[in-house]
Amino acid sequence: MSYTIKDVAKKANVSVATVSRILNNLPGYSEKTKEKVLQVITEMGYQPNAIARGLINKKTKTLGVLLPAVSDTFASVVLSGIEDMAHDLDYSVMVCNTAKDGIRTMKYLQALREKQVDGIIFISEFFKEEYYNAITAMKLPIVLVSTKSAYDIPFIKVDDEKAVLDGVMYLLERGHRSIGMIAGTKGDTIATIPRIEGYKKALNKQGIAFETKKVVYGDFGFESGIEAAEELLYHNKDVTAIFCSSDEMAAGALSYLYRMSIRVPDEISLVGYDNTKVAEMAIPPLTTVGQPLYEMGKNSVRMLLEREDGQSKSMFMPHKIAERESVKSIDQSTGE
């Protein structure tokens, strides 16, 4: 159908080897033939077939990305970083929306293997043993973004505990003493437990006792933020601030508070997590502890590709509080 390297060779009166060499600029031809061949190529509109190329040199220049939901803001920002970096390095990316479903993840892993991707990036999902086995079996480089594992697999993420500690300290420094927390999925060893730990430590630094009833769990999504806020306030009439483990949940909390006619930040302060677009768009704009999601995406492909030789090591990315308008400093003496 399309022209092949043979057609080019024939038309240019050279061998396919020569054409190939020119295409890959390897040595072994005169300047004259090079020009000739190049001219024929543009004349015919020849495009090399990456499949054939991939078959022989066992590189497809494509990466696989597994993520829980393309359509959530968090993952899609990471994805866009990955995409941009991949594009710069002449790689393509295949996205696999695992939809929080392990079976599908395994199916994808197999598809990616069959399609001979050069590496896999795994975003923000719990990394099961099953995945580990599958991936090591296929001997593919992999990096984890915004998650980590029990295995020796490089990851790239922020230090959740430290990030939350800073976020809660931010509240504490502004006079808040009764701070609730809307945490992520209960039991999540990556994004929930360390964050609660950070929350505890911050409280502890100020000599404030930790109370179990002040942390409620969600699932990082908007709706769960609504419910969590309701539950939290039901059991804790006195909180003056809530730390939320995702911007979406913070938006949910905001929504609930609005419905209850509780003003933010006048009556209750809110801080989110991630610094996604929803934090910017919220009313009032959310103060949030930001993760450099786009950069994390970029770095993940860099790590993946550099890994070739020396197993590259994991890295922690810096977090940074994005100050906006959802937090009020309160007078410590009055408590409100």
Add this chain to the structure above:
Amino acid sequence: MSYTIKDVAKKANVSVATVSRILNNLPGYSEKTKEKVLQVITEMGYQPNAIARGLINKKTKTLGVLLPAVSDTFASVVLSGIEDMAHDLDYSVMVCNTAKDGIRTMKYLQALREKQVDGIIFISEFFKEEYYNAITAMKLPIVLVSTKSAYDIPFIKVDDEKAVLDGVMYLLERGHRSIGMIAGTKGDTIATIPRIEGYKKALNKQGIAFETKKVVYGDFGFESGIEAAEELLYHNKDVTAIFCSSDEMAAGALSYLYRMSIRVPDEISLVGYDNTKVAEMAIPPLTTVGQPLYEMGKNSVRMLLEREDGQSKSMFMPHKIAERESVKSIDQSTGE
């Protein structure tokens, strides 16, 4: 490195042809050998190489998707529909973030061609002649989502004019008489001009004169919504409602109104477009004319793949107003 079909054949004492036939369940072997081979396959953990397969039968079972920005809500919902449908049909998808940049689009088009994708889906971007030439040159099926072109290329979108007409009628029916519009990118023949046309027609139906100063342009993004709202209100103190050409711009408008202490919907009503998550999360939740984005994504791959034989035809998807809390009925006599 990995096992090949030859290894399987050898170990099972059959020829590669037989193994291949079994793998593709074509006829030509006894039940006994089938079992034997299958057993060997699982024993060895053999996985076929899709690259080799693709080379010979000229199908890669992968699709290319071009979109302006993965990280915007709109495109990512479409993408997730594409992804799900593709997964069901055992296709993989390569995403290409064109970042509103034509050069990059051309580069992607070339990469997709070299990688021999089976089809291309083009989301929501203006379809340049340059693209048309490139794509027809590679003789690949293509479908346009949420955009259309001057060429004979199947598209799938809602009827923008009609959708806006309905949205504006919704406002009209609730007594609004002075309605502003925050439109998309000026001059956009797909998503701006027809929508303004719909706005005009709705006004016309009620015998209200169209005024140029009541439509201002944005770029579909949040920030542009802020600016557009400001400009609109500066020139039109009397509007009681604003129709926005995207939810994000509506969120921007909301944000501006909040800052100005103008209550929504009490003082000004707002309706958005798209029905993305941001409409749900807004405060107050946005009434918006919804596009079935996820379904559009799903259908696009169906269309693309069915196209093989009879050129499938374009389709319009139904829009639907999602009623939430950003619109107030006003008393016609007072004009509020």
Add this chain to the structure above:
DNA sequence: CCGTTTTACGTAAACGTTTACTCCAATAAG
């Protein structure tokens, strides 16, 4: 001017599949 190196190519095998042919044995038909 002869031997050696270098340059500029060409030939063909290889990558891992699929599939058109071929072939033999067993079965069915007459």
Add this chain to the structure above:
DNA sequence: CTTATTGGAGTAAACGTTTACGTAAAACGG
């Protein structure tokens, strides 16, 4: 019992590249 048919396989070419190897001519060294 012969002949046609069928079922169960194997052989090898093909897909479009890359690349190891070979080779003739040109360039070079002495």
